[in-house]
Amino acid sequence: MKVVELKAVSKSLDQVPVLQAIDLAVSAGERLVIFGPSGCGKTTLLRLVAGFLAPDVGSLVIGGELAARDGRSLIPPERRNIGMVFQNLALWPHFSVRGNIEFGLKARGLPRPEREQRVAAMLKLVGLENLARRKPGELSGGQQQRVALARALAPHPDLVLLDEPLSSLDPALNDRMRKEIVRLQETLGFTLIHVTHNREEADEIATRLIGMEQGSIVERPLPANA
Amino acid sequence: MSKRLTLWLAVLLLLIAGALPVLDMLLRSLFIDGRFTLEAWNGLLADSRQWLLMRNSLLLASLVTLFTFVLGVPLGILLGKTDLPLRRALTLLFTIPLLIPPYIVAVAWSGLLQLLAPGGDIAGAWLFGLPGCVLVLSTVFLPIPLLLTQVLLRSVDPQMEEAGRLATGWRGVLAGITLPLILPGVLLAAVLVFLLALGEFSVPNYLRYAVFPVESFTQFSAFYDFSAATTAALPLAGVALILVLFEALLLHRHGWRLHSAGGGIDFLRIPLGRWHGGLLLAVALAGLLFILLPIGTLTIQSLGSYGEALRRAGGSLANSLLFATGGATLLATVGFLIGYLIQTRSLRSWRAVDTLTLFLLALPGTVIGIGLTGLWNRPLTDIIYATPLIILIGYLARYIALTSRINAAQLAQIPPSMEEAAQIAGAGWYRRIFFIVIPLAWRGLLASWLVGYIFSLRDTGITLLVHPAGAETLPVRILTLMANGSPALIAALCVIMIAATLVPAGLLWAILASHRNKRSGEEVLA
Structure with missing residues (x-):
């Protein structure tokens, strides 16, 4: 089953073409990594899928439903059941760790007992049970990454988008977080689209790897040992 | 050394202009005829x-x-x-x-x-x-x-x-x-x-x-x-x-x-969809009722009285423009230095200075005016009190919070590495300020000048109390003419005052608008 399908999608920003006739389908349970240099259109592609942008031309199907077509967004971001970890994490500083994870569950109208159970499960999954009351500013970089992951995963999304969330980490922490992402995906079984400019990171996370160059997709085989 | 000295001089000026008059007032209420007493305060508390x-x-x-x-x-x-x-x-x-x-x-x-x-x-x-x-x-x-x-x-x-x-x-x-x-x-x-x-x-x-x-x-x-x-x-x-x-x-x-996110998306706008028309109508009606109608009425009342208005208050208008220009220049200069101090925290007292500026802005103009009169109205300091200098000191005390915060906000946009790179290259502080910081922060400096001009021009409380003979400004002149001037004359003077303010305000708006236009990546998010 296809979770996401982009058909002949093109997008320009400030009259500059960023994506050009992209065709892409992502299957359920896949860990798709989009690899490419800065400015090649990776983030724009993720923002299109999330619903923050609409394609100028082409169509986007999410979970079998037409989500956007030819400049019009038909399903708003909050109804696409997507989780996302942003490049700068975008943790809300006025909420605690618990508040950050719980926000999306409250917005979806989940009853309190279920919210508490899910928050507890997420905290356990990312190993932050003891830090639930802390504010994001009181956490280390790695802990913040895990809060961002827990926040994205708590509503049980069909699809999780990761926009270079490891780019600012030191090599050791980067390596640990890669393993963490793979572990979480294998545990929960969600579909993952991860963008990065780090080839080593791409090879370690991907079950399928594609490259992007100047707004177009270039298929790239995974190394034999991946 | 030149950096610390210059910043301390700016702080000293602020203390003399703003803190000293208030302190003097407090001491005068506590020491009557040379002895400490709470008489004035007791009287204050007992008076219903x-x-x-x-x-x-x-x-x-x-x-x-x-x-x-x-x-x-x-x-x-x-x-x-x-x-x-x-x-x-x-x-x-x-x-x-x-x-x-x-x-x-x-x-x-x-x-x-x-x-x-x-x-x-x-x-x-x-x-x-x-x-x-x-x-x-x-x-x-x-x-x-x-x-x-x-x-x-x-x-x-x-x-x-x-x-x-x-x-x-x-x-x-x-x-x-x-x-x-x-x-x-x-x-x-x-x-x-x-x-x-x-x-x-x-x-x-x-x-x-x-x-x-x-x-x-x-x-x-x-x-x-x-x-x-x-x-x-x-x-x-x-x-x-x-x-x-x-x-x-x-x-x-x-x-x-x-934060501002930097590259990529800077700002998201909310699409109003079907609420567009209704909300525009409601806001426009509010603007019409609360602003355009009263000011429009004033303008209609003023027709035919501009000749008399300029004859009776032309000198005051010239004073207003002159003092506002002087006040704005002083406010922008000291405001830049205080803003730099607040932004870079170059002196340990930066937070106290920031709080003092806000406190002075919060004080009624009349209180600052009374304080300045009490402190400077002595034969020895006539060179200040009997000249328009006293007005400029009052403007500096009252409005420095506005110009220092505008400059601090602008300086916050400049990465510290810009000045550090010049320092590594061997440039002294003045050279760094004139050749690196000011060229990068000129918009804030100009905006602070214009804000200083507008607030000096509209000031009534301080100027009313401290202006020397012959140095009456237009807002003060209008206030005094209200007692016996015709409504048409008052209206004409008010419209002249509005015009004198709105011209520089329009300029400020144009600068801010051009600054905003340069920002990229604004989006309407569905």
């Missing part, structure tokens, strides 16, 4: 009229804060965060009352109500008193929460809003993410409005509502009772100090660090 004045002052300030907060924040969101058509023009329209002397708005409302019910006494029954003061001051101070909300909304990281949009619609994002993030700043706007309304003299004076600044002015100007005037002024200084400390301690501590 003082409590009535305090009640009136606090009631007026509270109601004005409530109205400006309840109307200004939603209006700021509507004009600053949505895709409402004509939002820039409407923002400019709502900002006009803040730029002109507040009593002109009161005169305009009085004219409008007279026009609506000629021969009747609607104006007398309704406008003169607390309701009229609340209406006028709410119109005057509404732009503060409105503009500050807009500025704060621009500083929220759009990715935080996008993270919220994955879970909920714009209403939920505004309530759960955006508004809590800007709340400390919005509360600061509320504190500022409260303080400015508490210290406002000209409107309650014109609309005959008994509050502390009017009492203080009356004691000083009518009876020249310096002790009574000082005593009436000090409770206001006390309230101002408490609120400024509250701002410094509580709001600073709970202020979230707001």
Whole structure:
């Protein structure tokens, strides 16, 4: 089953073409990594899928439903059941760790007992049970990454988008977080689209790897040992 | 060394202009005939009229804060965060009352109500008193929460809003993410409005509502009772100090660090969809009713009286323009240095200096005027007190908070590495300031000059009390002519005053607009 399908999608920003006739389908349970240099259109592609942008031309199907077509967004971001970890994490500083994870569950109208159970499960999954009351500013970089992951995963999304969330980490922490992402995906079984400019990171996370160059997709085989 | 010396000189100037007169007033209330006594304070506490004045002052300030907060924040969101058509023009329209002397708005409302019910006494029954003061001051101070909300909304990281949009619609994002993030700043706007309304003299004076600044002015100007005037002024200084400390301690501590995301998406706008037309109509009607109608009435009343107005007040207009230019230059220069000090924290006392500037802004102009008179009205210091220099010192004390904060905000946009790179290259501090910092921060410097010009031009409280003979400004001249001038003459003078203010304000707007146009990546997010 296809979770996401982009058909002949093109997008320009400030009259500059960023994506050009992209065709892409992502299957359920896949860990798709989009690899490419800065400015090649990776983030724009993720923002299109999330619903923050609409394609100028082409169509986007999410979970079998037409989500956007030819400049019009038909399903708003909050109804696409997507989780996302942003490049700068975008943790809300006025909420605690618990508040950050719980926000999306409250917005979806989940009853309190279920919210508490899910928050507890997420905290356990990312190993932050003891830090639930802390504010994001009181956490280390790695802990913040895990809060961002827990926040994205708590509503049980069909699809999780990761926009270079490891780019600012030191090599050791980067390596640990890669393993963490793979572990979480294998545990929960969600579909993952991860963008990065780090080839080593791409090879370690991907079950399928594609490259992007100047707004177009270039298929790239995974190394034999991946 | 040159850096620390220059910054200390700027701080010293601020202390002499603002802190010393207030300290002098406090000491005069505590030491009478050379001995320490609490007589003045005991008299103040025992006098029931003082409590009535305090009640009136606090009631007026509270109601004005409530109205400006309840109307200004939603209006700021509507004009600053949505895709409402004509939002820039409407923002400019709502900002006009803040730029002109507040009593002109009161005169305009009085004219409008007279026009609506000629021969009747609607104006007398309704406008003169607390309701009229609340209406006028709410119109005057509404732009503060409105503009500050807009500025704060621009500083929220759009990715935080996008993270919220994955879970909920714009209403939920505004309530759960955006508004809590800007709340400390919005509360600061509320504190500022409260303080400015508490210290406002000209409107309650014109609309005959008994509050502390009017009492203080009356004691000083009518009876020249310096002790009574000082005593009436000090409770206001006390309230101002408490609120400024509250701002410094509580709001600073709970202020979230707001970011602009940098490359890519800088700002997200909320699409109004089918609400476009209705909301535009509602906002435009509010602008028409609260701003265009009163000022339009004033303009109509003024027709045919401009010749007489210029004949009777041409010299005052020239004084106003001259002092405003001098005041703006002083305010921009010292404001840049204080802003640099606050932004770079170059001296350990930076927070105290920042708090002092806000405290001085919060003090009523009449209180600063009385303090300056008490301190400088001596034969030895006639070279200052008997010349327009005293007016410029007053402007510096009262409005330095505005120019220093504008410059600090602009300097915050410049990466510290810019100046550090010049330092590594061997440039001294003055060279770094003139060749690196100022060329990068010129917009803030210019904006602070224009804000200094506008606020110096519209000042009434300080100038009224300290202007030397022959140095009367236009707002002061209008106030004195109100006693015996015809309504048409007063209206003409008010329109001249508005024009003299709006020309530089238009310039400021153009600069800010061109600055904003250069920002990229603005998006309307479905």
